[in-house]
Amino acid sequence: MHVLICGGGVIGACTAYYLAHKGVDVTVIERSGVANAASGKSGGFLALDWCDGSEMELLARHSFALHQELATDLGRELQLDWGYRQVETLSVVASQQRDLQSLARQSALDWLGPAxxxxxRIGSPATTAQLDPERFTKGMMDAARQKGAQVQVGTVEGIELSEDGQLATAAIVDGESRPADALVIAMGPWSILACAWLPLPGIFGIKGHSTIYRFEPSSNQTLFLEIExxxxxxxxxxxxxxxxGTTYICGLSSQAPMPVDPASVESDEGAIERLQELTAAFSPQMAASQVLASQACHRPVTEDGLPLIGAVPEVGGAYVATGHGVWGMLNGPATGQAMADLIVDGSTPHVDLAPFNPGRLARFDPDRLNLR
Ligand SMILES: Cc1cc2nc3c(=O)[nH]c(=O)nc-3n(C[C@H](O)[C@H](O)[C@H](O)COP(=O)(O)OP(=O)(O)OC[C@H]3O[C@@H](n4cnc5c(N)ncnc54)[C@H](O)[C@@H]3O)c2cc1C
Structure with missing residues (x-):
């Protein structure tokens, strides 16, 4: 069986790994570079129970456990390391207007400023963890390669269907037909392009900005801030x-349009400066340290906020895995494992994919695509 995965973000990488682990012949087609989009620019924060009470609960809990397993097993087996560590998580308030001392309920951190x-404490080392998302995505792709997967740079431009339109038979990559027994759309927010090729619901991109500082705080808690x-x-x-020894900060979401080429994503005007001003408001020490990267990326979202994971309706041999919103790094492993189980065995023993069935939402009308 040959499976062709369109997209080399965390979802494509994890799917490639679990398929290769099952002995499947896998090729990943990635337009710009593995982890060049959100999967290389996200926070890499993981939580066991922050999706509890939602349709994502079982997927997230299973994936949190898989992260722990992968960090240990692939660390030992293949010497891969993506900085996975279990950490405490805190909520922090700050104001540029007034003193919020009365809201301080936990000990101060010496790397934060007086405001x-x-x-x-909103997470403990048993329930929250961090990793470097770029190193994780590339690490999973390396692990897939070591099990025989191939990764090729190319642009997926379409899907070929059988004469009766009921079976996906090949992807068109840079003008060439690339036959496969199964095709997986995992192009993050660019999966919306596949709405012109397959009956899929809309997937949209919400932009976020981030800065990485060369700053090693005296303690490693993840912080969720509320700044007035x-x-x-x-x-x-x-x-x-x-x-x-670096610290990542993200924020300032926007609905700015997404370019068709993932390599052309740029920050909104003034957004990075604004993020750096916010940094100075809660940690002057961090704001004064060297900036290593300032960037923007789009997280993939669907109309109902749940990912699309499963078989494409009405077309055999076509699958989709995208739309994970703010939890793509967390849910990458469980999604990849479920995709591999579904494609190879036809069932998913570890997670129930019913809530993520791509057929639950109406097909996006491809005439609405406004490409630039
Ligand atoms: C600022 C920010 C912070 C975040 N923080 C966290 C966090 O802390 N924890 C968490 O769990 N999640 C977080 N997320 C969410 C997470 O980053 C995303 O859900 C996840 O990266 C999506 O992965 P993906 O593989 O679906 O898509 P992507 O990473 O977008 O990958 C899709 C890939 O497809 C490729 N592609 C596009 N078009 C084509 C084509 N035509 N042919 C071939 N390839 C193509 C792209 O180049 C890209 O590499 C964050 C997101 C943002 C924006």
Missing amino acids: AHVHD TTEGQIENPEVVPRAD
Whole structure:
């Protein structure tokens, strides 16, 4: 069996790994580079129980456990390391207008400034963890390669169907037909392009901005901030200190349009400066340290906020795995494992994919695609 995966983000990489693990012949086609989009620019924060009470609960819990297993097993077996570590997670309040000392309920952190106060402990090392998302995605792809998968740079431009339109037979990559027994659409927010090729619901991109500082705080808690700005707005940046002596901060979402080429994503005007001002509001020490990267990326979302994971309706041999929103890094392993189980065995013993059935939402009308 030969499976062709369209897209080399965390979902494509994890799917490739679990398929290759089952002995399947896998090729990943990636347009710009593995982990070049959101999967290389996200926070890499993982939580066991933050999806509890939603349709994502079982997927997230299973994936959190798989992350722990992968970090240990692939670390030992293949010497792969993506900085996975279990950490405490705190909520922090800060204001550019007034003193919020009365909201401080936990001990202060010496790397935060006087305007920031630790309000609550919202995750323990048993329930929250971090990893470097780029190293994780590339690590999973390397592990897939070591089990025989191939990764090729190319642009998927279409899907070929059998004469009766009921079976996907090949992908068109850079003008060439690439036959496969099964095709997986895992192009993150660019999966919307596949709505012109297959009966799929809409997948949209929400932009987020981030900066990485060369800053090693004296403690490694992940922080979820609520900052009251001088203009009276509330901003909610997230701060993830990483095992490699850097600290990542993200925030400032926008609905700015997404370019067709993932390599052309740019920050909104003024967004990075704004993020750096917010950093100075809660940690002057961090804001004064060297900036290693400033970037933007689009997270894939669907109309009902749940991912699309499963077989494409009405077309045999076609599958989709995307739309994981803010939890794509967390849910990558369970999604990849479920896709491999579904494609090879026809069932998914570890997670129930029913809530994520792509057929639950109406088909997106491809005439609405406004490509630029
Ligand atoms: C700022 C920010 C912070 C985040 N923080 C977290 C977090 O802390 N924890 C968490 O769990 N999640 C987080 N997320 C969400 C997570 O990053 C995403 O859900 C996840 O990366 C999506 O992975 P993906 O593989 O579906 O898509 P992508 O990473 O977008 O990968 C899709 C790939 O498809 C390729 N592609 C596109 N078009 C084509 C084509 N025509 N042919 C071939 N290849 C193509 C692209 O180049 C890209 O590499 C965050 C997201 C953002 C934006």
